[in-house]
Amino acid sequence: MSLNLIELNEIDKEYRIGENKLHVLRRVTLHIKSGEFVCVTGPSGSGKSTLLHIIGCLDRPTAGDYLLDGVNVLNAGDESLSRLRSNSLGFVFQTFNLISFLTLLENVELPFLYSDSNIDKKHARQKALSAIKRVGLSDRITHRPFQLSGGEMQRTAIARAIAINPKLILADEPTGNLDSKTGKNILDILKKLHADGTTIMMVTHDMQVASAAQKTIQIQDGSIC
């Protein structure tokens, strides 16, 4: 059996809102192998985004174990988690989350500013350009986000995620703000990335979108069913 890229064991997540406790995730155990395309589905409020944030090291679980590529990341400090994000994880969000005053190319180059791999500026630019080429936006590199369409913005976000050659791409409702045709286009790009060997974990409530994935995990009320 090959090593799991992601190994979540008995993950619990609670939020405290005043006196009330909100139990978002209950004893979630999930293993994802390298090269898989996994989709997590479930109704809104089921905890799927929280799960994605925990896997993306943006959030910490209340209890449980999380091994990313065999390394326990829960004991790591802010700096190591940030480094992990900049070197191994790529995010794609529903709302694209591009920086409005940077050009398309600069947005894609952004992770290299924070990654510790010894990449000089020239090399970083090359990598960013090839990522942009993969999503088919080579003729738009000097555009600002507001000059792009929704689909183009999401493709830019994907380029930003793949520029660093991440171990894992985390997509949170990547088609949620797009019309079905553009959404399909984005899914095609993700499928192509998967075919090229990238591990992808996607979160969506849309069953049709979920069908693009190789494997679907249902989540309800914070537990996998």
Next chain:
Amino acid sequence: MLKKLNKYFQVANIATRCILMHKLRSALSLCGVMCGVMAVLTMVAIGEGAKEELISRIEQLGTKNIYIKASPLTKAREHDAIEKLSRGLTIYDRGRIKAGCVYVKDIVCVKDVKADIFGVSSDVSPRIMACTSEYAAVQGLQPVLGRFFKPSDVSAGEMVCVIGDSIADRIGADGNVGGHIQIGGHVFKVIGHLGRVEWNPDKNAVISVKNYNEMVFIPLGLDRLFINEASAGSISRLDTLTEMVVAVKDIKHVFDAGDIIKRVLEVTHNGVNDYQVVIPEELLMEARKTQKTFNMVLAAIGSISLLVGGIGIMNIMLATVSERTREIGIRRAVGATKNDIIIQFLAETILLTFSGGIIGVVFGVIVVFFISIFASWPIMITTWAILLPLILSVIIGIFFGLFPAVKASAMDPITALRYE
């Protein structure tokens, strides 16, 4: 290393762009710091100018010299002086000091003479001084024409004189070297002219410097010619002096020499305070000290406006941080550490305050220039006057930028990403 430098360059680049994105807002917030820097610069320049002027005034007295001045006594004290057999500052003190103090190189005796000079109009008030031949050397005076009198002139009681520039101007041809002038009815041969000496009349000055341009020097001893009958009653009047200038061999021994002189005079004058010992070097040190405090107070007053400017900057930065919450979230998601966020916002604040500082220095120099022209104050723009406000502007940037930057870095990435 190169990578790190590159990173700082990119941080600076982004900071510049963010500042330029809101030109009006940045310009307005920068104004506060600019005014503060201007205030500090002007204050320090004024302070330094005053200090330089005072110091140059004291230095004109000669830092190797010690002045002993006869001080007039009140009626009651005069009685006391007679009782204690003190005859005031006399030429005999010279020998006692010379014998008592090994550090002494020369002692010049000076006595003021009251007499009119024939041919000098009333707008010039000449001062006639009877002095020994060392006076010129000790005071650093060099005749431009002719010579100063020699020891032999003094001992022989030659009727010669050396005159200052303004006096020479007024008298005309008679005042040329080799000519003769009348002082109080006596004829003196002019043997030398002093060159023009820079002299700044300032009533507020702590130390008055003699105006050599309006001076006439005659050999000591000839002063007796001018003593009128009324004051010639007591013999002591003939030997009294107005001033003695003691030149010390080495500047290191000025204070020791001063102490010895004070002790010698105290003993010989039987404790009567009919003289005053002035040590320019001592005044200089005191002046430096007080001016330093004065300058610091001025700088502190200027810094208050800089502080106000800093608060304005902090306000703007807090607004910027909350406006860019989402950007902070994005940066965190792609791998920025908390420190990266702090550095980014801190860089922006420092860039803002530092540019304010640069502009402030430029305007400050202009303001100082106009003050020195219109108020004719002695103003000096020293390196310190420029560096201090610039350093302060950076410190203000760090101080007031840290809180907004830390606030930005402490945001929860997920909340920041969802911020609308």
